[in-house]
Amino acid sequence: MIRTVSFSPDGTRIVSGSDDQTIRLWDAGTGQPVGEPLKGHTGLIRTVSFSPDGTRIVSGSDDQTIRLWDAGTGKSVGKPLEGHTSWITSVLFSPDGNRIISCSRDGTVRVWYAVIEDSLQDHAEEDHSPSSPRIRHLTAAISTPNTANDDFISFSSDSTHALRNTTELLACTPHDDRRSTFALLGDDGWMMGPNRRLLFWVPHASRELFYNPWTALVIPGGGVELDLSRMAHGTRWKHCYE
Known part of the structure; x- marks a missing residue:
């Protein structure tokens, strides 16, 4: 049909x-x-x-x-x-x-x-022409204080909530695959990053409207958004005490 x-x-x-x-x-x-x-x-x-x-x-x-x-x-x-x-x-x-x-x-x-x-690193050369076959990530054009970011990883509609210092987390991950390495894994609720690293857990009741790195907006609002701007991960785990 x-x-x-x-x-x-x-x-x-x-x-x-x-x-x-x-x-x-x-x-x-x-x-x-x-x-x-x-x-x-x-x-x-x-x-x-x-x-x-x-x-x-x-x-x-x-x-x-x-x-x-x-x-x-x-x-x-x-x-x-x-x-x-x-x-x-x-x-x-x-x-x-x-x-x-x-x-x-x-x-x-x-x-x-x-x-x-x-690559998000190409954002300075953004081409918004309707006839352009390759238009770069819009998130790269958003002003954000996370100046240490090589790539924009966010689970929120607020750009100030983006993850800082993504270099270590995304090392050896192809630029065209960086957002797609994040996936909410079914019923267990774990968000995993590159190399299947566990990043954080989302309670079952909060998963349906949960923001992911591909989403620009969810209607109706009220979905769970995470502020990752102070998240410590990898070898930086000790910074969670700062």
């Missing part, structure tokens, strides 16, 4: 999502398929949408994840966006293509940063 369809901005292509867990591109003039099916979701596809420049596709699934795709190659871009606790019912790019908004059966709306691939 086809669950969702959407036109490209120029009207030449159609993207569709199906119960067979695939996304397909079609020529809007001939009705013929374009390329191979886009595969990666493990649940039926409920919602798909093109970016305003037509270069990317966003999809939402019953597997509770959101995925980004290169509309030209059909390849997945970055890691799945995780945070919703039920199936995704709708996804859409912002008009400038920099963010994605999603809603879910879990009763929340989430706003996500739309690109996962570039």
